[in-house]
Amino acid sequence: MTEPEATxxxxxxxxxxxxxxxxxxxxxxxxxxxxxxAEEFLARPPIVGPCCLVLxxxxxxxxxxxxxxxxxxxxxxxxxxxxxxHGDIPTVVRAMKAGAVDFLAKPFDDDELxxxxxxxxxxxxxxxxx
Amino acid sequence: xxxxxxxxxxxALTAVLVCLAYLLGAKVGEQLRFLPLTTSVLWPPNAIxxxxxxxxxxxxxxxxxxxxxPAHLIVQFGVGRPTALVLALFVTNCTEALLAAGAVRRFxxxxxxxxxxxxxxxxxxxxxxxxxxxxxxxxxxxxxxxAEPYWLVWRTRFFSNxxxxxxxxxxxxxxxxxxxxxxxxxxxxxxxxGALLAVAPLAVGMVAFGPAFERIAALREPGTQFAFxxxxxxxAAVRFGPGGFSMTLLVTTLVAIWAGAQGRGVFxxxxxxxxxxxxxxxxxxxxIPLLCLAAVxxxxxxxxxxxxxxxxxxxxxxxxxxSFVHIAASGTDAAFGTWLRELGLFLEVDRLVxxxxxxxxxxxxxxxxxxxPGVAASPALMTNEAFPWMRAELAAERTVAIGRIDxxxxxxxxxVHMMRTRGARSTLxxxxxxxxxxxxxxxxxxxxxxxxxxxxxxxxxxxxxEVFASALAQKDADEAIRASEALKSAILxxxxxxxxxxxxxxxxxxxxxxWLRFRDDPAAWxxxxxxxxxxxxxxxxxxGAGRAQAxxxxxxxxxVLAGSLPTxxxxxxxxxxxxxxxxISVVPLPGRDGGGAVVAHADTxxxxxxxxxxxxxxxxxxxxxxxxxxxELTASLAHxxxxxxxxxxxxxQAAQRFLDATPPHYGEIRSILSDIVEDDKRAADVINRLRxxxxxxxxxxxxxxxxxxxxxxxxxxxxxxxxxxxxxxxxLAAGPLIVLGDRVQLQQVVxxxxxxxxxxxxxxxxxxxxxxxxxxxxxxxxxxxxxxxxPGLAPGAEEMIFEPFYTTKSSGMGMGLSxxxxxxxxxGGSIRARSNPRRGAIFHFLLPAAGVSVP
Numbered sequence: 001m002t003e004p005e006a007t008x009x010x011x012x013x014x015x016x017x018x019x020x021x022x023x024x025x026x027x028x029x030x031x032x033x034x035x036x037x038a039e040e041f042l043a044r045p046p047i048v049g050p051c052c053l054v055l056x057x058x059x060x061x062x063x064x065x066x067x068x069x070x071x072x073x074x075x076x077x078x079x080x081x082x083x084x085x086h087g088d089i090p091t092v093v094r095a096m097k098a099g100a101v102d103f104l105a106k107p108f109d110d111d112e113l114x115x116x117x118x119x120x121x122x123x124x125x126x127x128x129x130x
Numbered sequence: 131x132x133x134x135x136x137x138x139x140x141x142a143l144t145a146v147l148v149c150l151a152y153l154l155g156a157k158v159g160e161q162l163r164f165l166p167l168t169t170s171v172l173w174p175p176n177a178i179x180x181x182x183x184x185x186x187x188x189x190x191x192x193x194x195x196x197x198x199x200p201a202h203l204i205v206q207f208g209v210g211r212p213t214a215l216v217l218a219l220f221v222t223n224c225t226e227a228l229l230a231a232g233a234v235r236r237f238x239x240x241x242x243x244x245x246x247x248x249x250x251x252x253x254x255x256x257x258x259x260x261x262x263x264x265x266x267x268x269x270x271x272x273x274x275x276x277a278e279p280y281w282l283v284w285r286t287r288f289f290s291n292x293x294x295x296x297x298x299x300x301x302x303x304x305x306x307x308x309x310x311x312x313x314x315x316x317x318x319x320x321x322x323x324g325a326l327l328a329v330a331p332l333a334v335g336m337v338a339f340g341p342a343f344e345r346i347a348a349l350r351e352p353g354t355q356f357a358f359x360x361x362x363x364x365x366a367a368v369r370f371g372p373g374g375f376s377m378t379l380l381v382t383t384l385v386a387i388w389a390g391a392q393g394r395g396v397f398x399x400x401x402x403x404x405x406x407x408x409x410x411x412x413x414x415x416x417x418i419p420l421l422c423l424a425a426v427x428x429x430x431x432x433x434x435x436x437x438x439x440x441x442x443x444x445x446x447x448x449x450x451x452x453s454f455v456h457i458a459a460s461g462t463d464a465a466f467g468t469w470l471r472e473l474g475l476f477l478e479v480d481r482l483v484x485x486x487x488x489x490x491x492x493x494x495x496x497x498x499x500x501x502x503p504g505v506a507a508s509p510a511l512m513t514n515e516a517f518p519w520m521r522a523e524l525a526a527e528r529t530v531a532i533g534r535i536d537x538x539x540x541x542x543x544x545x546v547h548m549m550r551t552r553g554a555r556s557t558l559x560x561x562x563x564x565x566x567x568x569x570x571x572x573x574x575x576x577x578x579x580x581x582x583x584x585x586x587x588x589x590x591x592x593x594x595x596e597v598f599a600s601a602l603a604q605k606d607a608d609e610a611i612r613a614s615e616a617l618k619s620a621i622l623x624x625x626x627x628x629x630x631x632x633x634x635x636x637x638x639x640x641x642x643x644x645w646l647r648f649r650d651d652p653a654a655w656x657x658x659x660x661x662x663x664x665x666x667x668x669x670x671x672x673x674g675a676g677r678a679q680a681x682x683x684x685x686x687x688x689x690v691l692a693g694s695l696p697t698x699x700x701x702x703x704x705x706x707x708x709x710x711x712x713x714i715s716v717v718p719l720p721g722r723d724g725g726g727a728v729v730a731h732a733d734t735x736x737x738x739x740x741x742x743x744x745x746x747x748x749x750x751x752x753x754x755x756x757x758x759x760x761x762e763l764t765a766s767l768a769h770x771x772x773x774x775x776x777x778x779x780x781x782x783q784a785a786q787r788f789l790d791a792t793p794p795h796y797g798e799i800r801s802i803l804s805d806i807v808e809d810d811k812r813a814a815d816v817i818n819r820l821r822x823x824x825x826x827x828x829x830x831x832x833x834x835x836x837x838x839x840x841x842x843x844x845x846x847x848x849x850x851x852x853x854x855x856x857x858x859x860x861x862l863a864a865g866p867l868i869v870l871g872d873r874v875q876l877q878q879v880v881x882x883x884x885x886x887x888x889x890x891x892x893x894x895x896x897x898x899x900x901x902x903x904x905x906x907x908x909x910x911x912x913x914x915x916x917x918x919x920x921p922g923l924a925p926g927a928e929e930m931i932f933e934p935f936y937t938t939k940s941s942g943m944g945m946g947l948s949x950x951x952x953x954x955x956x957x958g959g960s961i962r963a964r965s966n967p968r969r970g971a972i973f974h975f976l977l978p979a980a981g982v983s984v985p
Contacts, residue, residue, distance in 0.1 A: 020780030106776030
């Protein structure tokens with residue numbers, strides 16, 4: 001429980017993955033919010049307080065990377081961890097260039113994800129945008 | 131002997147002959163005068179002139195009369211008569227001849243003495259009227275110049291001329307027209323009789339008027355002497371006709387006159403002039419009835435001969451028809467040869483030819499011909515060009531009869547010219563008509579003489595033509611049948627299929643060579659029946675021996691023979707250890723005697739093996755293509771699998787954490803486990819679908835819902851669609867669309883079309899990448915439409931894209947659509963593609979609904 005009250009937001013079109021992550025994050029002491037698509041997430045009110053995003057790269061409609069870029073363009077620099085069931089190198093490179101905290105291939109271990117989220121919340125961004 | 135003479139030479143010779151005959155006749159006449167009378171008791175010149183005029187054409191009469199003038203002058207001046215009298219006598223002589231010949235020719239034939247009518251006309255005009263009338267003039271002239279008693283002169287001249295006309299004219303005319311042919315043709319005995327008759331009057335004269343007359347008083351009675359002469363005349367009249375009688379009369383008269391001159395004459399008791407007159411009257415009165423009798427007998431004899439001839443001809447015709455009635459085709463040629471000869475000899479024609487007019491050409495072919503031995507003639511040749519008129523007449527089924535070339539109609543000028551150049555003088559051509567068609571003609575040709583073709587003869591020869599025509603027609607028909615038979619045998623022999631012909635009872639009537647080859651192949655049970663054996667029975671035996679389908683064959687063959695089944699084809703296999711396949715087709719054979727059937731038996735092993743090979747190759751190809759497609763899908767399949775796996779792992783690790791908590795959150799753990807089970811099912815689903823598509827094996831035909839197939843495939847490619855950013859929309863018919871087919875192959879088709887559609891839209895913006903899948907029931911089955919928004923098809927590529935190895939992609943074999951099409955065709959369906967006028971391509975495919983076939 002190092003960063004209580006920090007919010008981790010999961011956007012993934014797969015319901016099972018979404019529920020699993022929500023439970024894992026909750027067990028790790030985070031407040032977790034989950035959304036089935038980028039559009040759903042963008043519809044919520046702006047975030048207040050420490051926050052980290054866990055975004056699925058491939059989703060019907062807007063994918064994770066696009067969503068992240070949208071937020072960046074809006075000036076919201078929220079740390080993001082990308083997850084994908086289909087990890088190809090060009091996508092990884094694009095995600096890292098965009099300022100991702102980490103890039104995880106599904107299926108991944110709980111520690112990997114929690115480490116990445118932890119890093120994101122502690123501001124240890126791999127790279128500052130801009 | 132025949133002399134080829136020009137008509138001028140002939141005329142000149144005749145004129146000389148007339149002159150000489152007149153001279154001789156006049157000399158004889160002058161010797162038989164009772165001086166001082168000018169008029170002779172027997173005056174032949176007038177009769178000679180009459181005979182000449184009867185024998186010659188009227189236009190030549192002046193010429194021949196003039197030819198006699200020198201002879202007349204020589205004789206008349208020889209006895210020292212005044213010129214005026216000589217000329218006047220010539221005129222009266224000519225007048226008599228002209229009157230006699232003119233009247234006889236006018237009222238009768240003029241050259242014939244063999245009918246009572248002709249003889250009566252001759253007696254009436256030439257024997258009685260002409261001398262009677264001309265004698266008035268003659269007596270006038272003589273009495274004027276020589277002051278002789280008019281009536282005595284008239285009487286002497288009338289009776290002498292009557293007698294000479296009576297005995298000379300028929301004798302000369304018959305001698306000229308009949309004697310030569312008679313001498314040539316008469317039988318030896320008949321010739322002998324003729325010779326006896328010729329010497330008989332002399333012999334009898336010797337007896338009656340010879341030295342015996344002096345010794346035996348009884349002979350001096352006039353009646354007795356005639357009793358000797360009469361039988362001879364009677365003999366001549368009865369046996370030799372008017373000609374023979376006339377000649378005998380001539381000799382008898384000469385003998386009697388000679389006897390009279392010797393003073394031993396018949397009427398020698400009287401004064402010479404009286405005696406001659408009595409003789410003349412007696413001979414004339416006796417001769418006229420005898421001449422008539424001769425004519426009657428001749429007429430009767432000729433009628434009998436004509437009847438006999440006609441009977442012979444009828445018999446010949448009967449034999450001819452009889453021999454052609456039951457003739458075999460092979461005997462036709464020989465029969466034509468025989469009968470042309472028979473007819474030719476009987477009718478005494480020089481040549482007989484049967485010409486054919488072939489149906490499909492203008493040629494005229496001589497097929498049979500006969501020529502009288504010894505007659506030289508150009509080869510039998512008739513062409514349309516040479517005989518146009520004749521050909522036209524024949525085509526109109528008319529008979530052509532040209533008795534003399536000069537009698538031919540003017541429109542036949544060309545034909546006549548050709549006849550002349552070939553040396554033909556007379557011809558009769560009859561059309562040979564059978565079945566309303568002119569098959570040819572029968573031509574009778576005369577080279578040696580002209581010849582009349584009397585209507586009765588033509589009538590009879592038409593019968594011959596009819597017989598010949600039907601023989602030709604029969605021969606044509608037989609030849610056509612033989613040719614057709616030969617053609618059929620050749621076709622049968624050339625077939626590799628075994629063919630057996632069955633009669634209505636199913637008995638094998640005939641088989642071809644290929645049928646016999648199946649004898650050595652026991653597996654070919656449907657081709658083991660021998661000729662003479664019942665085919666149905668042979669099949670039944672095979673059924674009894676446990677041959678599958680043999681019982682079915684028994685039934686079907688029976689049905690075709692009974693007429694209840696039009697035709698059937700049956701495939702069967704047999705043989706160990708290597709299987710062979712056969713096909714029998716049975717078609718009914720209509721015909722007499724209840725018809726029958728034709729069985730064709732073929733070894734289809736090679737075809738069948740090729741079919742099986744092709745099917746296997748097709749399946750392998752389809753499988754390879756599926757595996758290849760799977761390869762393309764690997765990335766998206768990994769995604770598809772990783773999703774539930776990620777869910778499982780995350781949930782499981784969350785559960786571990788909840789277990790570590792105190793107290794453990796059992797509620798959370800329970801819902802986590804249920805999520806894990808669901809994810810596991812999802813993963814298994816993916817793997818099952820994969821395994822199904824990768825499966826290798828025989829296609830399984832079952833009832834398949836096309837909508838179901840499409841939903842499955844869309845699920846399979848959904849990850850790929852996400853990765854490619856493609857939106858797949860489906861608009862499926864409400865109810866299930868059931869077809870009969872192999873689910874995997876149908877999935878392959880849909881998968882292929884969806885992947886193609888998605889790949890086609892790579893260059894589109896994300897929002898434009900849309901694939902629409904629609905299904906709907908169609909009157910012909912089930913229609914599936916897949917539309918994309920890619921670049922569409924290149925113009926003209928609508929068909930090519932289904933060809934193997936046609937591809938526009940850098941990767942890929944170009945087999946996808948080709949395989950899709952062959953799968954659909956194997957399902958009885960079809961596929962086509964077109965460009966969407968707005969954007970992209972549209973693929974339609976059609977599958978027959980279960981129980982319905984697509985045309």
